[in-house]
Amino acid sequence: MNINEIAELAGVSRATVSRYLNDGYVSEEKRAAIRKVIEDTGYRPSQQARNLRSKVTKLVGVIIPEIESGSVSQMVSGISEVLSVKDYQLLLADTRNNTRAELKYLRIFEKNQVDGIIFMGTMLSREHLHLMEEVEVPIVVTAQEIRQYSCVFQDDYHAAYDAAKMLTKKGRHIAYIGEPAKDKAAGKARKSGFLDAMADAGIRMDRSCMYETELCMQGGYEKAAKIWKTHPEVDSLFCATDSLAVGALRYFHEHDIQVPQQVQIVAFGDTEIGSAVSPAISSVHFYHKTMGQEAARMLVEILESGDDLKKHLKMGYQIVKKESLR
């Protein structure tokens, strides 16, 4: 069933059917005739032929580090919501935190496969930027700020700075458990924010009170153990994620270290897990879903207007105080 048959059955030319399907510009009679035939036959225009002809696919490629992460899936949810309203479809590329895979998908999307790309990268190298140059469709970058592209990102640096500052109000001996700062932009920003806050508060950080780990709860537990075995005087803990904090909290429970009396904690994510435990973990709240929506809106706007203004949108955050802070 193709446009020719529909045209024949409706007694019009196929151009008229095409117009019916697109802009309009068809008389009422013919419109009715065509509608009837289409309904009777259940005809649906071939997307592929349209794509070939019109060079638009109504597809947006979304490259993400890993869908299993709560923040990523929230963001994808926001993207999906906006795209579906705007009649775009979402081509998902999960790189599994693999930099090579990011490049691979950029290349796959490169030419006339998608109309645009939303790229949530881990850590963008020169190679990335070089490849992105060559990509012919607009790219919106999320989760980090890249001058040459439109992007939507959260202010990890200042969030970390502010969170750390809260610890210094009623704490002097501060420990840090983070994510690997070398391969994640957010991890790096949180670490710098933390360190700068310490410096500004005149606190000298002892390297043996700072750890990084990829594991979540278990990593938090283990690093807390390392720190408190050698530094029982530490009275405040900064964790780059709620899961790390929950792991550390378990260590404190098991060793009768009172939270927040003996140790206060602040973390990132404001996730369900952080408020499931007792005391609930004070945590930086980000707006992942909104970020996704904004990124999608930005891309759609570029697509519809035809020019890329390179907007940079820095999203706010909120430090949600709960029981883990003194």
Place this chain on the structure above:
Amino acid sequence: MNINEIAELAGVSRATVSRYLNDGYVSEEKRAAIRKVIEDTGYRPSQQARNLRSKVTKLVGVIIPEIESGSVSQMVSGISEVLSVKDYQLLLADTRNNTRAELKYLRIFEKNQVDGIIFMGTMLSREHLHLMEEVEVPIVVTAQEIRQYSCVFQDDYHAAYDAAKMLTKKGRHIAYIGEPAKDKAAGKARKSGFLDAMADAGIRMDRSCMYETELCMQGGYEKAAKIWKTHPEVDSLFCATDSLAVGALRYFHEHDIQVPQQVQIVAFGDTEIGSAVSPAISSVHFYHKTMGQEAARMLVEILESGDDLKKHLKMGYQIVKKESLR
């Protein structure tokens, strides 16, 4: 840059370039010439033209109820992993638990838009089945068993039956907090499994000890309050999700009800949140990611072999005993 220009630059016909790009059947010299031109120009064949011509898109549509759910995103991760190895791309359709949207996406995918569909539905109505009949590409159904389709699903009924049975070993007064059973297949199966286990154990369920709620932690808290205010004698709680259990646990903590001494708990999901709390929640573990992989493998096999054998794969589960059981 298209195949004609490549052919001209390489001094061959475009049919030869096409052969080079596909099966082979090209002499070594021409092969080398073509390769060189392609490398120099950075030519990439147009996917759209290929699609139109060959009727395959190398796209798989994945319809899910909501990406933000942990189990769903794990499953999508499994699907994505297998598809990427097999050189398929993933077109994601998030229906936001909206039945109409499921139908909409089935229709969008219906004709020559994707090569196949993985459909994770909420509750399949006659209308769904009717529409699925009309879809011309193979469909693999997940999360529930539908006779007419290949499917991968978990055994919620027996998992619930077994979990409930564990409660009856050391409990006589049992309460139930579930998800709405009317619009989710899993919710329904868990409820039946629970009820049948009760019946087999000769326990008469009081309706005032059974509640359903859509909310997570807060719903668990509220329903637990309702139950224990009127039925303080209840000594066991069955929750359809870990989050519900964690909410209930908070109520128990606040009211000095000892877990598991006074109330034992079993739940579903074996999620991070269930083991973050203390006592850790005993929970049914499912294999979402593996399910996703299996579903994708099943679909790819149908696509590659060309015939749909309608396999039904029921995945196992495991009840992970933790501190919340007596």
Place this chain on the structure above:
DNA sequence: CTGTTAGCGCATTCAC
């Protein structure tokens, strides 16, 4: 408002 005419870029016969 409508029909005719040309391709979009590629894969696939079919002769050679």
Place this chain on the structure above:
DNA sequence: GTGAATGCGCTAACAG
């Protein structure tokens, strides 16, 4: 092995 010819199904001028 190779090239010429054909058309996948549709949209976009263009002339009427």
